[in-house]
Amino acid sequence: MIVSINPNKSDWKELIQRPALEQQNLQATVDGVFNAIRSKGDQALLAYTEQFDKASLSSSVISEKEVNTAEKLVSQELKDAITLAATNIGAFHAAQKPNRIEVETAPGVVCWQEAKGIQKVGIYIPGGTAPLFSTVLMLAIPAKIAGCDEIVLCTPPGSDGRVNPAILFAARFAGVKQIFKVGGIQAIAAMTFGTESIPKVDKIFGPGNQYVTAAKQRASQLGVAIDMPAGPSELLVMADETAIPAFVVSDLLSQAEHGIDSQVICVVKNKNQIQAIQEELETQLAALPRKEIAEKAIENSKIICIPNDQDCVDFINEYAPEHYILCVQNEDFYLDQVRNAGSVFIGNYTPESAGDYASGTNHTLPTNGYAKSYSGVNLDAFMKKITFQKITEQGIQNIGPAIEHMAAAEQLQAHKNAVTLRLEYLTNS
Ligand SMILES: NC(=O)c1ccc[n+]([C@@H]2O[C@H](COP(=O)([O-])OP(=O)(O)OC[C@H]3O[C@@H](n4cnc5c(N)ncnc54)[C@H](O)[C@@H]3O)[C@@H](O)[C@H]2O)c1
Ligand SMILES: N[C@H](CO)Cc1c[nH]c[nH+]1
Ligand SMILES: [Zn+2]
Numbered sequence: 302m303i304v305s306i307n308p309n310k311s312d313w314k315e316l317i318q319r320p321a322l323e324q325q326n327l328q329a330t331v332d333g334v335f336n337a338i339r340s341k342g343d344q345a346l347l348a349y350t351e352q353f354d355k356a357s358l359s360s361s362v363i364s365e366k367e368v369n370t371a372e373k374l375v376s377q378e379l380k381d382a383i384t385l386a387a388t389n390i391g392a393f394h395a396a397q398k399p400n401r402i403e404v405e406t407a408p409g410v411v412c413w414q415e416a417k418g419i420q421k422v423g424i425y426i427p428g429g430t431a432p433l434f435s436t437v438l439m440l441a442i443p444a445k446i447a448g449c450d451e452i453v454l455c456t457p458p459g460s461d462g463r464v465n466p467a468i469l470f471a472a473r474f475a476g477v478k479q480i481f482k483v484g485g486i487q488a489i490a491a492m493t494f495g496t497e498s499i500p501k502v503d504k505i506f507g508p509g510n511q512y513v514t515a516a517k518q519r520a521s522q523l524g525v526a527i528d529m530p531a532g533p534s535e536l537l538v539m540a541d542e543t544a545i546p547a548f549v550v551s552d553l554l555s556q557a558e559h560g561i562d563s564q565v566i567c568v569v570k571n572k573n574q575i576q577a578i579q580e581e582l583e584t585q586l587a588a589l590p591r592k593e594i595a596e597k598a599i600e601n602s603k604i605i606c607i608p609n610d611q612d613c614v615d616f617i618n619e620y621a622p623e624h625y626i627l628c629v630q631n632e633d634f635y636l637d638q639v640r641n642a643g644s645v646f647i648g649n650y651t652p653e654s655a656g657d658y659a660s661g662t663n664h665t666l667p668t669n670g671y672a673k674s675y676s677g678v679n680l681d682a683f684m685k686k687i688t689f690q691k692i693t694e695q696g697i698q699n700i701g702p703a704i705e706h707m708a709a710a711e712q713l714q715a716h717k718n719a720v721t722l723r724l725e726y727l728t729n730s
Pocket of ligand 3: 534555556559657
């Protein structure tokens, strides 16, 4: 880990940088795949699955039979764990349901707002290096609660052409019926344009690696909405002397093991904390099955010592972490000043993994500093708000003259006429 002690504020810009991605090649690859899927549909989809996932398939569609088989392969313990997680995720997201708002803004003028589920949503479930079936729950459960009519799920197959059984079980459990084995850019392109087998959707959700994230950004330029840029996982831990080094390190490694381009940051207030963290890191890292991945991510990661609380807060808001663990004595000071973070975890007994799986909050969160401007996935993301108004004869008489004046001032005579005709009709009747 890179160590930085009491950095100058002028160094912060450098310290908040995430690992650099090869943007130029990435964009060219995304454009190439999008063009091919748009013109050749399923034929291109299967060719890219062969090229990028080394899976030779005759169709991307996952049948009922495959889901039935998968269901039998998932242990009862895992089914029970998924059930517990789904209950908590469901409870937290159901509580986010917005109420209908109705206001009589002037006598005879009633306005109201209602939230409706987006009709067709696409959910991307990462599966390149780990089968993230927890993401199925994080996306399909709120989609169902929001009242989305169609949920299209895409996830990459392994080189054996199969999808991890837990992903299929979680999909059925959450009520998803349209499941496709296709990943990466080609999955996002398929849901953007639609192919012979995969429906076009209105909005695409879900995290993924840099290919998936860049493809979602391309989809949004082509008129399909996206949740947010949810790329390589990241975590910032703010730890004072009350934080237990072994816990801090376990959390840092939990996000470092996601991918070589993940980044974790540990901010400490006292430089004497650094040695214990580094020693723990070596011990815990050595025992991880995904040691090689985590090790690479740790090379991009940092321990930063900032002695002053206000500077710590300012740095963290500048970094805008996807996940923010707060493990300090003066918790309230830090909590009051959180401005930019995807999701916050408080105290020694709130590991980041709790939010990844089962506390109830959503784990699909903005990365790469996008927490400055985006929320993580929540129920609202699956809904649109539609406004309604109904105006009576008295109502149009009340607000009509103001509309006439404003329309005339904007030099829009037809707008004015739409009111004038009605007012004249009422006067003459
Ligand atoms: N921000 C969040 O909310 C969040 C949540 C969960 C996971 N994540 C992140 O999701 C990512 C999952 O990544 P993953 O790779 O395991 O799975 P993935 O499903 O995102 O990506 C796998 C796909 O990448 C494509 N791909 C791989 N190499 C390619 C290449 N050279 N050219 C074109 N396409 C290529 C393949 O089509 C493959 O199907 C991790 O970075 C993890 O940190 C983020
Ligand atoms: N930490 C990831 C979000 O960045 C989500 C996840 C799924 N499974 C494990 N972790
Ligand atoms: Zn995770």
